[in-house]
Amino acid sequence: MDAEAFSSQFEAHRVITATFFAHAATVPKASSQSLVTAISPKTLAARIEDLLPQTQCTKCGYPACRPYAEAIAAGEANYNQCPPGGAQGVARLAALLGKPDIPLDTTHGVERARPVAVIDENVCIGCTLCMQACPVDAIVGAAKQMHTVIAELCTGCDLCVPPCPVDCIAMVPVTGERTGWDAWSQDEADAARARHDRRLARLERERAAAEARANARQAARAAQSTQAAQSAQPGQPAQKAEQTQPASDDPEAKKRAIIQAALERARKKKEEMTKLGAGPKNTDHVSAAVQAQIDEAEARRRRLGLADDANASHPDKGDKPA
Structure with missing residues (x-):
């Protein structure tokens, strides 16, 4: 190749290279600041759940906060059915859903100061029913x-009160005049949801373990029955591998007997305390509202057989003229 042809090809290559780099310079360079990670957006039910107080009280008509959030997202429930969230909770949900702010549906309960469950140690019989009812594992004890x-963990859901057979649990307001979200915080709600989720996971593990044990027992009984049939003498019927369970070993009957005995012990203990003058103190000069609560509690105790008459827990009042 002569010098003139080589010079011409070199010049053409230089022009092409310069054009390429000039075009590349006009393309914006990617920076680390402009890079984003693709994240699946939260579902509407999850965003609704984030705004609920996570007391897991079931007052909304659903077994927990998550099912209620799913019902709202599906249009099956209204967004004003959460008494613990109060008016502010309704407003939060309305803003998320793009709907008008409406009053709380009081058929599900009223907005109130947040209460904490308190157990009367003198009456508690250790039946564990309250522990089983607590949705956030805030009650500790043993059979x-x-x-x-644990007051710091209690959400004030009221669920431990109905199953108590001796009516020894009181819900005591602890937030003064603060109600709804003013009496609760997002951090407390998140912590309560985490405890509720852990409880559900624990119950599922326990259920699976119980089912596995039941299957193992059933397999063992089947193996024993087969072995007994194989070892039976020719011409003789095979012996049964298991006998009919006696009525005295019925677990439900045992449970009822234990609870009945505990109730009897609690009744006797209360009677002894009453005779010793160990009734409620500071009962004078109470407000009408507080006295109404006391009277209602005593009426429930009488229905349960924990008091002989209206003055059983107020022995000092029995001597006063009517």
């Missing part, structure tokens, strides 16, 4: 031992 509530 036939006195239980106690």
Whole structure:
């Protein structure tokens, strides 16, 4: 190749290269600041759940906050059915859903100061029913031992009160005049949801373990029955591998007997305390509202057989003229 042809090809290559780099310079360079990670957006039910107080009280008509959030997202429930959230909770949900702010539906309960469950140690029989009812594992204790509530963990859901057979649990307001979200915080709600989720996971593990044990027992009984049939003498019927369970070994009957005995012990203990003058103190000069609560509690105790008459827990009042 002569010098003139080589010079011409070199010049053409230089022009093409310069054009390429000039075009590349006009393309914006990617920076680390402009890079984003693709994240699946939260579902509407999840965003609704984030705005609920997570007391897991079931007052909305659903077994927990998550099912209620899913019902709202599906249009099956209204967004004003959460008493613990109060008016502010309704407003939060309305803003998320793009709907008008409406009053709280009081058929599900009223907005109130947040209460904490308190167990009367003198009456508790250690039946564990309150522990089983607590949705956030805020009650500690053991069978036939006195239980106690961890106040910092209690959501004030009221669910431990109905199953108590001796009516020894009171819901005591602890936030003064603050109600709804003013009496609760997002951090407390998130912590309560985490405890509720852990409880559900624990119950599922326990259920699976119980099912596995039941299957193992059934397999063992089947193996024993087969072995007994194979070892039976020719011409003789095979012996049964298991006998009919006696009525005295019925677990439900045992449970009822234990609870009945515990109720009897609680009744006797209350009677002894009453005779010793260990009734409620500072009962004078109480407000009408507080006295109404006391009277209602005593009426429930009488229905349960924990008091012989209206003055059983107020022995000092029995001597006063009517």
